[in-house]
Amino acid sequence: MIDLRILRESPDLVRASQIARGADPAIVDTILEADAQRRSSLAEFESLRARQKSIGKDVARAQGDEKARLLAETKEIAAQVKELNQAQSEAQERLNDLLFQVANIVEGAPSGGEADFIVLRHEGQPRDFAAEGFEPRDHLALGEGLKAIDTERGAKVSGSRFYYLTGIGARLELALLNAAVDQAVAAGFTPMITPTIVNPKIMRGTGFLGAHADEIYYLGADDQYLVGTSEVALAGYHSEEIVDLSNGPLRYAGWSACYRREAGSHGKDVRGIIRVHQFHKVEMFSYCTPADAQAEHQRLLAWEEEMLKKCDLPYRVIDTAAGDLGSSAARKFDCEAWLPTQERYLELTSTSNCTTFQARRLGVRERVEVDGRQETQTVATLNGTLATTRWIVAILENHQQADGSVRVPEGLRPYLGGLEVLEPTA
Incomplete structure (x- = not known):
């Protein structure tokens, strides 16, 4: 698997390697898009997960109607967290599948077949x-x-x-x-x-x-x-x-x-x-x-x-x-x-x-x-x-x-x- 950091920082290097191998360089942009989607999904999941932990402390201190409202919100957030966790897992899996399709970056080998x-x-x-x-x-x-x-x-x-x-x-x-x-x-x-x-x-x-x-x-x-x-x-x-x-x-x-x-x-x-x-x-x-x-x-x-x-x-x-x-x-x-x-x-x-x-x-x-x-x-x-x-x-x-x-x-x-x-x- 190639280094994702190199692909992010030097996408043209990976494109050139793909071209030298006779492979499709377009996969580089596909991976970058998948990486951006994965990071976005992960950030959204972690943000909501932090809110879930925070509201749990509020529930412990609340009473009456306020506690009931927070409990309902907690239940709603838990469902969203589960969905976002699944989404970010799927995004990570798709990114990994794409990375496994890219051959190693060529170092000094002549181009051609x-x-x-x-x-x-x-x-x-x-x-x-x-x-x-x-x-x-x-x-x-x-x-x-x-x-x-x-x-x-x-x-x-x-x-x-x-x-x-x-x-x-x-x-x-x-x-x-x-x-x-x-x-x-x-x-x-x-x-x-x-x-x-x-x-x-x-x-x-x-x-x-x-x-x-x-x-x-x-x-x-x-x-x-x-x-x-x-x-x-x-x-x-x-x-x-x-x-x-x-x-x-x-x-x-x-x-x-x-x-x-x-x-x-x-x-x-x-x-x-x-x-x-x-x-x-x-x-x-x-x-x-x-x-x-x-x-x-x-x-x-x-x-x-x-x-x-x-x-x-x-x-x-x-x-x-x-x-x-x-x-x-x-x-x-x-x-x-x-x-x-x-x-x-x-x-x-x-x-x-x-x-x-x-x-x-x-x-x-x-x-x-x-x-x-x-x-x-x-x-x-x-x-x-x-x-x-x-x-x-x-x-x-x-x-x-x-x-x-x-x-x-x-x-x-x-x-x-x-x-x-x-x-x-x-």
């Missing part, structure tokens, strides 16, 4: 397979040769976009995720195994029940949701709490299964394990002071890049356009690895600065000193991918050899017992 990102830099050099004298295989062909990926039986058991990771495939995913956890711990993160089913309040609070709600699996019998990222559970971890940030950000690394319906992606990345309904991920999540959020965002990006370099993957970093941001993100950087067989870049990580948007919805605050007195303020939240199942796609394709074997990146070898090459199975 999915194709309007800005490339910040390239890291690493894609291999020239033609110069090496062979045509690269795609990740599924390599995975099947290694007996690492089985999509046929995944579809038989669970349907399209499901798969098994078998043998070295399962070991490779565990190696990748354990390497990510070790790196996170070394950077001061607390590792967490998080719930993958959350209640509507937490899902809504993190901003995932907006425009992309159709991506989420809903468990109607229980009124619960399957998460698409441990970000949801980690954001809810300190909901309705006052946290202590005096020693710096609170950082968590969540390992979880993730579930996505992939609604609207029919015919897109249907081969292999690029776009699937279930996968594993290690996600960084940070609670910090609003003033430190931009710097923390850069730190999360640096940790993502450190992990990519452990896997020796050529990649680029992009500044995602405003129209392609999730509703909670004020800015997002993606790291995309080169995919040789498709000659394109594939997103492997993203890191988002959600400023105070999620924490305001979820009631996460910190204590601060203002003019010598203690107050509370909403904290900032940020998230960033450290490793997912999808990384296997880039690892297999970028490190393949002519005979169908795959070189293990040096950064993962300690997690595979020192194994240097994954060999095809006859």
Whole structure:
């Protein structure tokens, strides 16, 4: 939820953010009108409530006809107070509903849609397979040769976009995720195994029940949701709490299964394990002071890049356009690895600065000193991918050899017992 005070004081800032996202700026005026109505209703209620309390004292002192008159007035006022209380409650509810429809205020992201990102830099050099004298295989062909990926039986058991990771495939995913956890711990993160089913309040609070709600699996019998990222559970971890940030950000690394319906992606990345309904991920999540959020965002990006370099993957970093941001993100950087067989870049990580948007919805605050007195303020939240199942796609394709074997990146070898090459199975 955006800060209502900012919307009141700088409505043009919010309008500009809406326009940059390709959203309707007219909602700003609708909210301002609803806010004015709420404040008017509240003032009227409080004025009459004060009169109700005052007249109660007069009744106690009055006698005879005067007391009867005051009692009649008290009854009339009580009915009006009840009506005004209902009116101001409804006005507050309408205002809240409108505020929940506004995405976070964009901070520095380029305007435009999915194709309007800005490339910040390239890291690493894609291999020239033609110069090496062979045509690269795609990740599924390599995975099947290694007996690492089985999509046929995944579809038989669970349907399209499901798969098994078998043998070295399962070991490779565990190696990748354990390497990510070790790196996170070394950077001061607390590792967490998080719930993958959350209640509507937490899902809504993190901003995932907006425009992309159709991506989420809903468990109607229980009124619960399957998460698409441990970000949801980690954001809810300190909901309705006052946290202590005096020693710096609170950082968590969540390992979880993730579930996505992939609604609207029919015919897109249907081969292999690029776009699937279930996968594993290690996600960084940070609670910090609003003033430190931009710097923390850069730190999360640096940790993502450190992990990519452990896997020796050529990649680029992009500044995602405003129209392609999730509703909670004020800015997002993606790291995309080169995919040789498709000659394109594939997103492997993203890191988002959600400023105070999620924490305001979820009631996460910190204590601060203002003019010598203690107050509370909403904290900032940020998230960033450290490793997912999808990384296997880039690892297999970028490190393949002519005979169908795959070189293990040096950064993962300690997690595979020192194994240097994954060999095809006859």
